[in-house]
Amino acid sequence: MILDEQVWTLIVDSFGKILLPGLTMTIPLTVISFILALLIAIMVALVQFAQVRILTQLARFYIWIIRGTPLLVQMYVIFFGLPKIGIIIEPFLAAVIVFSVNEGAYVAETIRAALESVPKGQIEAGYCVGMSYRQIMKRIVLPQALRTAFPPLSNSVIALMKDTSLAANITVTEMFMATQRIVAVTYEPLILYLEVGFIYLMFSTVLTKLQRVGEKYLNTDEIRREKRCLRWKMFAKNLEQ
């Protein structure tokens, strides 16, 4: 009954119509927002890590506001609220602003924790060999911190990708809105919402795979060296004997 021919045709016909806005809207929205969020987060985290007094308070305030209010409310304030005072932002741009500012607050905490996980002694050692604070951060602390932060950052990307469905509320025609429109015509909510859910699942699966590749890449350099070093060790041992 459920998979009679009519239903099957519906699934096949709608698949492309849902996937296309996924590729042209959901993914660009996710990528652009996350890159901006990452930039915001690194700045906010560095400011706190370096304990720049006024900026640290500003950073805490930003995180407090953003984490303390719903994403949906933030979205409504920007898109439906701001026009009241003459600020009109186009839907896609509004979505990018809301998502990057929102995600930035969460990612900032991830990066701050990762920065703090780098042993302080390495910073002191950096000073002792004559490096400046900026050089130490750039060359020693940030590379180690970003590596630690990579798995939780991947989490954030996946969460953000799914959250972009909320942009349907502010007239961004991304995947979820496209589905809603088809439902409005066909009256098949169960099948179509399951279908869009499945496409989201495919997207997250790809992201999960990418995470694994990324983690491997972050380790490769060392693993390769490790192998080379092992060979060296054997070689040195043979020489000794």
Add this chain to the structure above:
Amino acid sequence: MLTLENVRKKFGTIEVLKGITFHVNQGDVIAILGPSGSGKTTLLRCLNFLEKADSGMMIFNGERWDMNRISRKNIALIRKKTAFVFQDYNLFFNKTALQNVTEGLIIARKIPKKQAIAIGEKALEKVGLKAWANYYPRQLSGGQQQRVAIARALVTEPEIIFFDEPTSALDPELTEEIMAIMHQLAEEGRTMLIVTHEMQFAQNISSKVIFMEQGQLIEMGDAQEIFSYPREERTKNFLYTSKII
């Protein structure tokens, strides 16, 4: 070459350094001895401005600095002429042994990469780790890590090297490795300040000894003299409990 005058430091209400004054000559190898909590490490850290002294003067290469008010720029200048070896090595974990050694040359001193690598390899060879140049710190033993740290301290041609309990985290065998290298450095006439609990080692390597207790410099003098005939009662007691005399 280095003089300290009346250096004081408090952590909260605890006075860790109660007015330390001493003088270091070129080529001196000075062992700083004393029980735990006597302020030895803090003193060493103040010398490299890893801790900011509350008051006190430092005369380094004829220039006189207020240790509390010295500017960041001048601290950087002094740090470029000194080196520090930590108790727990503090190697850069995202850099190979060689990169650890060359980082201060390439980044802080703007020495061309090729030249820096040549200098770095030579330094690693000196500490017996040439074949380990491309290893990451976590792949090295504690003794090897400390040897890399020493190589890192040597490449910048420092006028004075500070050692903060360089062997405390190592087992006896690895301790030997480090001591042998430090002996070699002493023979080369390098100026070194060594905080250590290895009494035998201190006796063998040092030309002078500073004895500290509860934030005060109790006694300073020629190493043989202090180890054989300490003047102060407290030094005597310490050396006695350390089974040196």
